Amino acid sequence: MQQFTLLLASLPDGILLGFVYGLAAMGLTLIWGVMNVINLSHGPIIALGMFGTFFLFTRTGLNPYVGLIPIAIIGLLLGILIYVVAVHRVINAPHLSSLLATFSVNMIIIGLGTAALTTSPYNVDFAAGSIKLGPITLLGTRMIAALVTMLFTGGLFLFLYRSRPGRYIRAVANNRAAAELMGVPSTRILALSFGLGTMLAAVSGGLIATFFPFSILAGGSYELKSFVIGVLGGLGNPIGALFGGLILGIIESSSQAFLESSWVPVIEFGLFVIILLVRPSGLFGAKK
Amino acid sequence: MKLWHKYSGILLPVLAVAALILWPVITGKPSNRESAFTILKAVALASSLNILLGYTGYVSFGHIVFYGFGGYVGIFLLTEKDWSLWTAILAGGVASGILAFLLGSAILRLRGAYFALATIGINEAMRAFINNFELFGGPTGITLNFSVYKTYGGAAQALQTSFYIGAGLALLALLTSYFVRTSKFGLGLLAIRENEDAAEVMGVVAPNAKTLAYVLSAIIPGMIGVLFFFKNGNVEPHDAFPLHASIELLVMVMLGGQGTVLGPILGALAYQGMRGYLVTSEFFKDIQLSVSGILLLMIVLFIPAGAIGWLRLRIPLLRRVLA
Amino acid sequence: MTILLSLQGVTKRFGGLQALTNVTFDLPEGQILGLIGPNGAGKTTLFNAINGVYPPEDGRIIFRDKDVTKARPYYHARLGMARTHQIVQPLNELSVRENVMVGACFGHENQSLGNAAKIADDVLEFVGLTPRADQLAGSLNVVQKKRLEMARALAARPYLLLLDEVLAGLNSSEIDNMVQTVLKIREKGITIIMIEHVMKAVMNVSDRIVVLDYGVQIAEGSPETISKDEKVIEAYLGDPKLAEQLLEEED
Numbered sequence: 001m002q003q004f005t006l007l008l009a010s011l012p013d014g015i016l017l018g019f020v021y022g023l024a025a026m027g028l029t030l031i032w033g034v035m036n037v038i039n040l041s042h043g044p045i046i047a048l049g050m051f052g053t054f055f056l057f058t059r060t061g062l063n064p065y066v067g068l069i070p071i072a073i074i075g076l077l078l079g080i081l082i083y084v085v086a087v088h089r090v091i092n093a094p095h096l097s098s099l100l101a102t103f104s105v106n107m108i109i110i111g112l113g114t115a116a117l118t119t120s121p122y123n124v125d126f127a128a129g130s131i132k133l134g135p136i137t138l139l140g141t142r143m144i145a146a147l148v149t150m151l152f153t154g155g156l157f158l159f160l161y162r163s164r165p166g167r168y169i170r171a172v173a174n175n176r177a178a179a180e181l182m183g184v185p186s187t188r189i190l191a192l193s194f195g196l197g198t199m200l201a202a203v204s205g206g207l208i209a210t211f212f213p214f215s216i217l218a219g220g221s222y223e224l225k226s227f228v229i230g231v232l233g234g235l236g237n238p239i240g241a242l243f244g245g246l247i248l249g250i251i252e253s254s255s256q257a258f259l260e261s262s263w264v265p266v267i268e269f270g271l272f273v274i275i276l277l278v279r280p281s282g283l284f285g286a287k288k
Numbered sequence: 289m290k291l292w293h294k295y296s297g298i299l300l301p302v303l304a305v306a307a308l309i310l311w312p313v314i315t316g317k318p319s320n321r322e323s324a325f326t327i328l329k330a331v332a333l334a335s336s337l338n339i340l341l342g343y344t345g346y347v348s349f350g351h352i353v354f355y356g357f358g359g360y361v362g363i364f365l366l367t368e369k370d371w372s373l374w375t376a377i378l379a380g381g382v383a384s385g386i387l388a389f390l391l392g393s394a395i396l397r398l399r400g401a402y403f404a405l406a407t408i409g410i411n412e413a414m415r416a417f418i419n420n421f422e423l424f425g426g427p428t429g430i431t432l433n434f435s436v437y438k439t440y441g442g443a444a445q446a447l448q449t450s451f452y453i454g455a456g457l458a459l460l461a462l463l464t465s466y467f468v469r470t471s472k473f474g475l476g477l478l479a480i481r482e483n484e485d486a487a488e489v490m491g492v493v494a495p496n497a498k499t500l501a502y503v504l505s506a507i508i509p510g511m512i513g514v515l516f517f518f519k520n521g522n523v524e525p526h527d528a529f530p531l532h533a534s535i536e537l538l539v540m541v542m543l544g545g546q547g548t549v550l551g552p553i554l555g556a557l558a559y560q561g562m563r564g565y566l567v568t569s570e571f572f573k574d575i576q577l578s579v580s581g582i583l584l585l586m587i588v589l590f591i592p593a594g595a596i597g598w599l600r601l602r603i604p605l606l607r608r609v610l611a
Numbered sequence: 612m613t614i615l616l617s618l619q620g621v622t623k624r625f626g627g628l629q630a631l632t633n634v635t636f637d638l639p640e641g642q643i644l645g646l647i648g649p650n651g652a653g654k655t656t657l658f659n660a661i662n663g664v665y666p667p668e669d670g671r672i673i674f675r676d677k678d679v680t681k682a683r684p685y686y687h688a689r690l691g692m693a694r695t696h697q698i699v700q701p702l703n704e705l706s707v708r709e710n711v712m713v714g715a716c717f718g719h720e721n722q723s724l725g726n727a728a729k730i731a732d733d734v735l736e737f738v739g740l741t742p743r744a745d746q747l748a749g750s751l752n753v754v755q756k757k758r759l760e761m762a763r764a765l766a767a768r769p770y771l772l773l774l775d776e777v778l779a780g781l782n783s784s785e786i787d788n789m790v791q792t793v794l795k796i797r798e799k800g801i802t803i804i805m806i807e808h809v810m811k812a813v814m815n816v817s818d819r820i821v822v823l824d825y826g827v828q829i830a831e832g833s834p835e836t837i838s839k840d841e842k843v844i845e846a847y848l849g850d851p852k853l854a855e856q857l858l859e860e861e862d
Binding site for chain 3: 471478479487494
């Protein structure tokens with residue numbers, strides 16, 4: 001009975017966290033959907049987003065949520081840079097090449113980050129109040145984060161479906177060769193798409209910074225969650241990623257009611273491998 | 289002349305490893321011995337990974353899981369069940385082999401990137417699992433009782449013995465790699481790497497071949513794990529399953545040239561040499577990972593076949609010698 | 612006259628698309644069967660079904676008295692079936708000789724590496740690729756890759772050889788050469804099914820023809836019968852009146 005109350009109490013939190021997980025995963029799955037590349041530097045970029053919020057907040061006192069705007073821009077530019085330097089040359093090579101190329105970016109960021117920032121935990125001391133509903137406590141930071149996620153999701157969809165670059169992105173995702181033949185500047189669009197993916201990652205990092213303490217290595221576990229969510233929701237499917245995030249958030253919080261939290265990674269990875277085997281196109285269907 | 293033709297492919301690799309073994313013996317310095325051990329360990333790991341990666345074309349990002357798992361099993365048997373070092377090492381190898389067999393039957397069905405991701409997942413899950421596994425000491429791991437070394441003539445002698453065992457394992461890895469490469473089984477693996485579907489149409493029983501390759505690639509890492517943690521005096525989840533080390537293995541294999549016997553050896557030598565320099569240099573110490581990352585990026589972008597692979601392509605005459 | 616291959620009601624669907632419907636025929640040993648039909652008729656799909664790459668949903672395929680309907684391609688190879696692909700599939704980073712050795716090693720004869728090398732050299736001579744034996748397969752041009760594809764299949768010394776458009780892209784004299792090669796292969800005792808678009812060649816070389824259109828077997832018989840079959844003409848030209856006119860003009 002006690003566990004049931006525990007379950008009930010932690011569920012809303014899990015759902016709210018799930019939004020942010022979904023946002024992070026959207027970044028990964030967007031890149032996968034557009035160019036068939038799995039960005040293994042996803043984790044460190046999330047961590048960079050966390051640090052971005054930290055420095056903006058502690059050095060300039062900027063509200064972390066307002067600070068998301070410069071972080072988003074930097075995330076976008078960083079992604080474009082990574083694409084141009086590391087990914088473009090291997091975009092048509094076998095998958096292994098792009099995996100290794102993005103992983104090398106991962107190593108570069110982690111190496112520099114560890115040297116500059118060490119691995120001690122950092123913290124963004126920002127409280128946004130909370131609401132109590134019986135046994136359930138809803139933290140302000142979580143709720144705002146969920147709201148921000150929905151804003152970004154909405155923005156992403158408006159962009160993809162109502163703007164010209166967005167249409168180009170969808171064209172390239174659908175059939176790059178055909179899009180090129182019709183005059184779509186595919187290199188620029190690919191760079192933009194990669195940048196959008198990293199932007200979402202950075203923003204999600206910024207939000208997570210308001211929840212938990214972090215270090216440059218913290219992105220790793222969110223990257224892995226993004227993989228799980230990605231395959232759960234169907235790689236290449238941003239809406240699937242959002243729902244996948246919610247599902248993972250729920251699974252995480254409910255398993256914590258019954259098991260020690262250190263078992264959670266095991267469950268996530270078990271889930272990951274099982275989905276890859278049983279339904280690799282995900283619960284909501286991968287982009288085809 | 290015929291004998292030279294037949295064995296030329298194994299000559300250089302054996303010479304390279306022999307040089308590594310003799311170097312500390314000749315100079316007599318323990319520091320050289322320890323450096324040589326690190327390189328020999330890398331050679332053993334890289335050559336084993338090469339069977340899966342270079343020959344069969346399946347990229348495992350999390351191969352280090354076999355090193356950690358075998359290591360844990362061996363150390364557990366050594367400390368808790370009083371097994372001798374030799375049998376513990378063998379047990380570690382067998383345990384890893386069995387793990388590879390079980391995992392392989394599940395994940396070898398996946399192709400390309402999905403397989404790679406699954407291997408990462410397995411490594412992370414194994415680390416998290418062992419972290420919670422009380423029998424293996426949970427987060428604190430297993431620590432060797434110092435008295436264990438007495439059985440091997442004291443700590444200093446144990447280090448010496450470990451070196452020779454490590455050298456033996458490196459040679460074993462090398463020979464295994466060579467014999468696979470030059471066998472009919474190896475030809476089947478190469479065919480799978482080039483075009484798995486076409487290989488199946490030609491009669492290669494891919495599922496079985498891949499599983500055997502996976503198992504073979506896991507055994508020696510398991511054994512090396514036991515040896516390393518024996519020397520180290522303890523084993524912890526964090527040390528046993530380091531993901532970045534797994535990738536560094538990949539870098540070594542790719543640097544030297546995957547798909548060749550000599551490649552991983554040269555790659556291990558070059559990489560460990562570079563790493564040794566970086567770790568001791570004040571400036572590079574902290575960003576060693578970044579330097580590796582840049583190196584990997586350069587390789588991927590500009591010489592994907594690695595050094596040996598590049599040479600083989602440019603100079604066909606060398607192909608026999610650079611197997 | 613033993614029946615080497617028997618297809619019974621073979622039906623294949625890809626989602627909503629009916630690729631093959633009820634294909635049925637027997638193939639006696641030593642025959643050369645021509646498989647023709649307009650583009651998209653399902654010829655390669657039929658090969659894929661016979662070969663185990665895409666097993667059929669319905670029907671049975673019996674090869675050398677064994678039911679191979681749902682078996683994996685390597686099982687077919689081990690029984691003595693070999694094929695070439697319409698889009699060549701060379702093992703790029705292996706040498707030409709090594710490519711052919713794979714065929715010999717993993718076919719039904721299960722040769723050792725040493726024997727396979729000897730067989731490979733013989734086969735390479737047969738297809739005229741001996742000077743390129745040590746070259747990497749990926750460096751060959753398309754015509755040479757096609758010959759390599761055939762060499763690989765022959766090295767397995769199969770009972771049944773499936774040839775998928777081996778004449779595509781060849782000029783007139785190359786076609787004549789290839790036709791002679793196919794006949795020589797039959798002389799070795801190998802049964803052949805050929806998918807072809809080059810009508811003159813396939814009509815001359817085949818003992819028997821099967822015609823597919825939209826996955827349905829619309830005709831079967833000797834080359835003479837087929838060339839006069841109205842349904843066949845319509846399938847290729849789309850309009851029997853037009854075909855009549857064309858035939859009249861030729862006379």
